[in-house]
Amino acid sequence: MPDRPSPLVAATGVVLDTRGRVLVLTGPGRTEPELPGGPVRDTETPEEGLARALREGLKLTPATGRLLAVDSRPPGPLGRSQIVHVHLVGPLAAPEAAAVSLPGGDTAEARWLPPEEACALLPARTAPRLRAALAALHTGSFAHLVDGVPQPGSPAGLDPARRLALEHSGTLDPASHRASRPKAVTAASVLFTGPDGRILLVQPAYGRSDRWNLPGGGIDSDLGEIPRAAARREVEEELGLDIAPGRLLAVNWSHKPGRPARIRFLYDGGVLDAPALARIRLDPTELLQWRTVAPADLPGLVKPALRRQITACLTARATGTGPLELHAGRRP
Template sequence: MPERPSDRPPDRPYGDPSERPSGRPSPDEVRQYYAARPSPLVAATAIVLDPAGRVLVRPASYRSAAELPGGTVEDTETPEEALARELEAELGLSVPVGRLLAVDSRRPGSLGRSLITHVHLVGPLPPEQAGALRGATGRAAARWLAPEEAYEVLPARVAPRLRAALAALYAGSLAHLVDGVPQPGSPAGLDPLRRTALEHAGSFDAASHRAARPKAITAASVVFTDSAGRILLVEPSYGNSGRWNLPGGGIDSDLGETPRDAARREVREELGLDLAPGRLLAVNWAHKHGYPARIRFLYDGGVLGAAALGRIRLAPFELLRWRAVPAADLRDLVKPSLRRQIEACLRARAEGTGPLELHAGRPAEAPRKKGRKKGRKKGKR
């Protein structure tokens, strides 16, 4: 069939299938069943991930092509409720349905009904749960595939939906699709080259232009040292254990917060110290393909004496510990990019230079000034 939702029609849409040799509804009965339903059809699909970022793909129950878990929204269900029901029935998986990644509207196919598919994130599942899924192992069963492998085995109408949904996941946004194609103004999934071409052609209205523009995540951190020159680090209760960070956090720009205001608020919330940040030491830019850029403002917190250190009160449920460490110990405690940022800030503070422009902790290359090459001038003899 040219187009079907990722579910299957009920086993008994009309009559008793046991009265027929095949035990299954005929094609005409399937068409009648869907033709009698309100338009449009609504379905919900899951992007189920394991810790390695692989996608769960299962064989179809009524066709040879592979499919993503999910099904049609029935009766008074919400898409989330329908998807939870289908995951339990198909895979024995009982977990919360995660955030909406994409909405795909498909024009009527042979069944005469348009289809709206909601695509939700499920997982990443813990390793033991991922391996214990009903039907997730064995021959002709559901498989965990890398995204590129999943694109190859899924039908042509489903693979673009998966690609756009994963782009929305990594960008922290939402994809707006029609027939699997990201629309102009879609916050995620739109190819950067196509976005640029649409911008240059003046094809965006103001709202679509804002929605389609690349986004960045901003944060503010503070570099404190003690009287011995050691750097104050905190250990978050989230993320990878054993990884330390500078005091600070995200900038609430949607509330009108400035980087400097965010730095002061974060120090107050995390350490219990209400201290105005000093001068800006550096701005760091970091980028990973497929993800929003990350911008960090790093401020000088100055030297904390014994009295100030004694007043530190860590935010419960957010931070586990704090410590002051020599610069030589940073390599074993923080990520390489953050170590380079801290070292650059310490140099700027000691030398009175900055603010520095850093890319992943490294000084950005300034454009070289154009000028005449040095050498002996030619003259008249």
């Protein structure tokens, strides 16, 4: 209704390049550094408004990515509250990032900065929004903010010390408690060898294709899938082989600061003879090729943490021990 002021709606882009740098707009014509974006007009959705702002202001036409955060700001000088939707844009390939330009061609006003430098440069009301959005990006989650402050129960952006204090005080309701708890990503892999002891590796068609993996993939835990069933499904989808996994050889836990923990269940797939290897049929949407390699050839093909996991599993298989508890491939 015209006599009831509605909130102002804006859309902001966290525009990244492939090096993880953040695009910040600075220089003449701006009172302070800012992230790309602007008000949503007329009947636009926030996604449409952000796409228009990027197109008009920076000559950028990438698709607006997933929603990272929503920040609600109390009424300001105009007497109206503001709701800001923060979306991921990119990562932009190097040529596209280099081509970013502002009206008039003053490219010095468009700066690519490491995340911490970007947060230090942005004004106090904007920097916390970027930090929370990046936390949501890295954890695969979402941040709920009020005036830049993550709210109790926000799945991302909430300081761990504050989360613990809220949990211990008993002030979080069950839904907020579940939402704010740390999350983990789970996967299941299978160790196959040939009669000569060579290890079956697969080359992914996504991500870093120069890194080889064991057959396997993510566990669909939201569908009630258990690790063993996921291992069998992934092998059938990737290799076209329906083979029930053998015993559990190891469980590996790995973690990087600011990211979800990653848990991998590693199963013994047994020995594949020549006829079984000949039956392999790759899913081209997931894998480029497969090969068998000697354990001594693992360096340079798989990343060190996975190499340690494979070596530990080969030992557990040979000695009949396990399941092993591994942390980044090492025994604790």
